[in-house]
Amino acid sequence: MLESSALTPARPATSAAYTDGHLAAARHAFSSPDRVALTASEKAALTSATEPPLRHEGLKLARWTLGTGPRVVLVHGWNSRGAHLLGFARPLVEAGFSVTLFDLPGHGDSGGHAASVVHAGRALRALATHIGDVHAVIGHSMGSAAALMAFAHGLSVKRSVHLAGPSSLTPMVKGLARAQGLGPADAAAFAGWVESFIGTRIANVDLERLQHGLRHPGLIVHDAEDRTVPFAASQALHAAWPGSRFEPVTGLGHRRLLVDAGVIARSVAFVAERA
Structure with a gap:
């Protein structure tokens, strides 16, 4: 096994880090919203x-x-x-x-x-x-x-x-993948992660x-x-x-x-x- 794997060129660490970083960024952008505080006027309007x-x-x-x-x-x-x-x-x-x-x-x-x-x-x-x-x-x-x-x-x-x-989730997921610079393989991996995260097929949304x-x-x-x-x-x-x-x-x-x-x-x- 060692000899066989040694014949396959390893992906450079910098490339792996690039891919992992962009996938992580895409996952974060999809699932982690920013929390916005109430303004003083909003708080006053909602108090009662x-x-x-x-x-x-x-x-x-x-x-x-x-x-x-x-x-x-x-x-x-x-x-x-x-x-x-x-x-x-x-x-x-x-x-x-x-x-x-x-x-x-x-x-x-x-x-x-x-x-x-x-x-x-x-x-x-x-x-x-x-x-x-x-x-x-x-x-x-x-x-x-x-x-x-x-x-x-x-x-x-x-x-x-x-x-x-x-009105549909598929174009939003594809658009986010493009915005994060994901290639085809990483975009597919991201879509798989999305389906795991939301608990259903993207097409169902x-x-x-x-x-x-x-x-x-x-x-x-x-x-x-x-x-x-x-x-x-x-x-x-x-x-x-x-x-x-x-x-x-x-x-x-x-x-x-x-x-x-x-x-x-x-x-x-x-x-x-x-x-």
Whole structure:
């Protein structure tokens, strides 16, 4: 065995380190969100709305509820937190809804260090089960994708709003592999690691496998110049969802959707339609 292996040129240590480092970076980028603290104004807005943490898969999920009436759940994106959707809360409360915001696993004030769209989808389903009846969901970025997962696995709502969200996991995994400079072999290894981490095939988190859950009216909003989530993801979601309305916007990028008065007003009006 020693002689046989000696005939095979060893990969230089520097090359191995390069590959291992890039794979590690890709794994970290996929699974380890940055934790963002509450600002003083966000803390003040949520002080009277704090609810006991929801226990979920060994973690405590921070949550807040404002107002009374049919329940609307707001779901934040990657490297974000529930408070970043506070701009939607007051208009929804004024329209007669109760609003629940929560921090996804590994984000904000919730427990855990690892996360993914699959973790987020399970957390949303757990929260909805605890609440009992959810009128609508508004999701931004990964929060939108988490909602698609939750709908496909039993969460039923009257309406949902999807702001700049990915609609399939496969292109996101491939895009991250490219961004981290992974070659074909390492990209395949990374994809295998992703499937182990999320506990299912990547294809099971693609729109083709999720679209059966889209049985209610939906509003899709996306900026064509979004540099974080491709505009094509929302185009694909709209094409696969007969009950959806697609409203492209300009000049807002990926995150300014959350503070734009027009987007907020259209989202609230859509949620309130036929409520």
